[in-house]
Amino acid sequence: MLKSLQEQFPVFRDCLPLAIGIDKALLARMPEIEKKVLRIALSLHTHSMRYLRATEKASHRFDLDGNQAEELTEEHRKHASDTIRERLKKQAEERRAQQKAEKEAEAARVRTEKLTALAEKFSRK
Template sequence: MNTATATPDVAPSLSPRALLKKLQADFPVFRDSQPLAIGIDKQLLARLPDIERKTLRVALGIHTNSLRYLKVMEKATVRFDLDGNSADEVTDAHRAHALEAIRERLKKEADKRRAEKEAAAAEHAAAEAERQRTEKMGQLLAKFGRNS
């Protein structure tokens, strides 16, 4: 006799990324990165009571900090609930926050690329200096090494 119980739609042990993938599959508002209604976490917990709050909060953080979501938020005027219905207005402060987050992220990425480029240039310069040193040592050895 099989005593296993049926697994719920959302296993409590889902990782935040796996939960986010499920939310994107189940709710167009997540899939389309539409601005989420304030309190969407409460709506989700009501519909999916088996999910862990902490996992949900992390998944929502990943989603709302994604560049795609921030770009949508920057221009949005309305937030949406899980069913895609208009919920709240997106405030100027929230649009400004999204714009600032985008700017910071792009600056950070540009700084990282610049640092990588500088590191590669320094590595190339060091390799070139080592090549020249080895070449010079070879020349000196050729010139003075045979008379020993």
């Protein structure tokens, strides 16, 4: 669905901030779309990093044809900035946790190898 929207409408392809009520405009132009599928596609689009970055820097929202619609509020730009910041922070924390787990696993493997080597060296045959 999202791919189809990107092919048909420049506002999706260029990742421009969407006008308020764009879902209603889409349903008017494409009545065959299921509302639930459209909501999911719009959610995926508007939560993407590319969309959030565009929203963070934009001054206006855009309609389906790529024409300027209403002005983008500072509150919405701030929300985009905060979401980006939180997402990057979470990714960094996950990366650190993964690196820590990998180091601990490597340390455990080395300990096991050393213990095995010692056991072999001092075992009675």
